[in-house]
Amino acid sequence: xxxxxxxxxxAIGALLLLASAIGxxxxxxxxVTPNPVIDNLNARINAWWVMVLVIGAAFxxxxxxxxxxxxxxxxxxxxxxMTLTPTRRSDYPALVAAFYFALPMQYxxxxxxxxxxxxxxxxxxxxxxLPILASLGGDTTRFLERASKVQWGLMIAVYCISAVPALLTxxxxxxxxxxxxxxxxxxxxxxxxxxxxxVCGKLFGKHQIAPRLSPSKTVEGFVGGIALxxxxxxxxxWITPFNFWQAALMALTVNLLGFAGGLVxxxxxxxxxxxxxxxxIEGHGGMLDRLxxxxxxxxxxxxxxxxxxxxxxx
Amino acid sequence: xxxxxxxFAITSAARLLTGARALWLGCTAQPVQRLYYANHSSHGDxxxxxxSLPPELRRSTRxxxxxxxxxxxxxxxxxxxxxxxxxxxxxxxxxxxxxxLQPMLDALxxxxxxxxxPEGTRNLEEGLLPFKSGLFHLARARxxxxxxxxxxxxxxxxxxxxRALPLPLLCTLSFGAPLQPLETESKEAxxxxxxxxxxAMAPEEx
Numbered sequence: 001x002x003x004x005x006x007x008x009x010x011a012i013g014a015l016l017l018l019a020s021a022i023g024x025x026x027x028x029x030x031x032v033t034p035n036p037v038i039d040n041l042n043a044r045i046n047a048w049w050v051m052v053l054v055i056g057a058a059f060x061x062x063x064x065x066x067x068x069x070x071x072x073x074x075x076x077x078x079x080x081x082m083t084l085t086p087t088r089r090s091d092y093p094a095l096v097a098a099f100y101f102a103l104p105m106q107y108x109x110x111x112x113x114x115x116x117x118x119x120x121x122x123x124x125x126x127x128x129x130l131p132i133l134a135s136l137g138g139d140t141t142r143f144l145e146r147a148s149k150v151q152w153g154l155m156i157a158v159y160c161i162s163a164v165p166a167l168l169t170x171x172x173x174x175x176x177x178x179x180x181x182x183x184x185x186x187x188x189x190x191x192x193x194x195x196x197x198x199v200c201g202k203l204f205g206k207h208q209i210a211p212r213l214s215p216s217k218t219v220e221g222f223v224g225g226i227a228l229x230x231x232x233x234x235x236x237x238w239i240t241p242f243n244f245w246q247a248a249l250m251a252l253t254v255n256l257l258g259f260a261g262g263l264v265x266x267x268x269x270x271x272x273x274x275x276x277x278x279x280x281i282e283g284h285g286g287m288l289d290r291l292x293x294x295x296x297x298x299x300x301x302x303x304x305x306x307x308x309x310x311x312x313x314x
Numbered sequence: 315x316x317x318x319x320x321x322f323a324i325t326s327a328a329r330l331l332t333g334a335r336a337l338w339l340g341c342t343a344q345p346v347q348r349l350y351y352a353n354h355s356s357h358g359d360x361x362x363x364x365x366s367l368p369p370e371l372r373r374s375t376r377x378x379x380x381x382x383x384x385x386x387x388x389x390x391x392x393x394x395x396x397x398x399x400x401x402x403x404x405x406x407x408x409x410x411x412x413x414x415l416q417p418m419l420d421a422l423x424x425x426x427x428x429x430x431x432p433e434g435t436r437n438l439e440e441g442l443l444p445f446k447s448g449l450f451h452l453a454r455a456r457x458x459x460x461x462x463x464x465x466x467x468x469x470x471x472x473x474x475x476x477r478a479l480p481l482p483l484l485c486t487l488s489f490g491a492p493l494q495p496l497e498t499e500s501k502e503a504x505x506x507x508x509x510x511x512x513x514a515m516a517p518e519e520x
Contacts, residue, residue: 075482079333079482079483079484080484082481082483083468083483083484087471089438089470089471089474092474092477092481095481096479096481099481099482100479278333278484279335280333
């Protein structure tokens with residue numbers, strides 16, 4: 001880890017210490033009566049400690065550590081998605097292909113830096129392969145619906161999430177060897193935006209922004225959270241290849257996309273009649289509950305950086 | 315020692331593969347003598363139910379399994395006797411004189427809890443098959459034993475019949491409230507009530 005990375009993790013650690021101290025004070029002030037909001041807040045903060053430690057450990061192992069980490073993240077996300085998606089017995093070959101072929105292949109292609117294939121592997125090859133496998137079963141019941149669901153799960157849980165480690169493959173002039181910091185910046189800004197939307201919403205929230213999709217999201221939380229997180233992203237420009245204003249615009253873009261991602265993923269959850277995707281992260285829900293914003297922000301961020309900061313090969 | 319290690323490996327693998335989340339909705343995980351009865355869609359059913367119990371309950375809870383399947387070769391015999399400590403029953407009723415329920419009654423009299431699949435065979439469709447009458451006779455013979463319905467969700471998707479490679483989807487096991495003891499109920503009425511209590515634990519399909 002270089003100097004900047006250590007500094008960054010030290011700052012996150014300090015922030016979490018502050019959060020834990022506030023959580024502890026709130027808990028003490030509320031007394032013995034259990035308060036679900038404060039208990040959930042503390043569960044969330046504790047889960048953040050674990051998540052930061054896991055990401056930190058992956059960073060110690062460098063590129064390979066981060067690729068393996070996101071491989072696992074994709075696996076858990078895909079399993080949550082497919083669990084909530086009703087499929088039929090004849091979808092078995094397509095699901096086997098999703099879990100045991102598409103998922104490892106996508107991360108292998110990123111590890112060997114094969115841009116030409118990892119950007120089209122799932123949207124083109126798997127898009128055609130999955131319905132072929134499904135049709136071999138001969139079951140036509142809700143065929144289009146089933147084929148779409150498996151494809152959608154792969155796109156969200158594998159393709160979109162894999163755009164985060166794909167940032168490692170970009171050759172940005174003057175930024176060689178520091179791509180891990182770009183990943184840290186993206187995750188931090190998007191997650192900070194989620195946290196600040198939650199905090200601003202809890203403190204000032206009055207007007208619901210999408211009552212039918214996500215009753216906890218408010219206009220006040222949206223404006224406050226995204227403005228503050230974009231400011232934080234701009235102030236962190238020194239760890240990115242961007243200047244201050246570029247960093248601000250990039251942060252605003254990923255935060256808006258992240259917000260939209262939260263809405264879309266909520267719509268799917270509502271449709272399936274559940275509140276959370278899973279239960280693996282206490283206080284947060286499942287892997288997809290924590291990553292819905294990253295799913296939507298990461299691919300666009302990847303392609304924006306590649307388009308404007310990576311010179312084309314002559 | 316080897317059997318304990320094998321049991322640990324199998325339960326860990328089952329939990330890792332499926333997440334095996336136990337929802338104690340109608341009762342708590344207490345060391346009370348119980349008869350857990352569940353829906354049966356896969357060979358992994360009893361392993362998963364067994365794995366989702368806390369270790370102290372697992373030691374005294376024995377799966378009921380068909381002798382015809384588990385006596386077939388040495389490995390299966392080792393697993394069912396040494397690892398799972400199963401109660402084998404004769405599904406084909408070799409002799410007309412012996413009571414096929416006797417091994418289960420013996421296990422209950424020994425203080426053990428049981429895992430039973432009253433459908434009698436694997437059901438590959440939605441819902442539940444009609445129950446076999448064993449549950450009724452056991453409940454009448456040993457009324458002090460709590461009857462707990464357990465719905466195992468999703469395992470049929472993890473291990474579809476005839477497929478070798480399991481899919482890593484998440485499974486939940488919903489433990490319901492103990493079935494009220496029967497009084498002057500007929501066999502049919504009791505089995506219908508038990509079946510409905512189990513169906514009520516199934517998550518709604520959209």
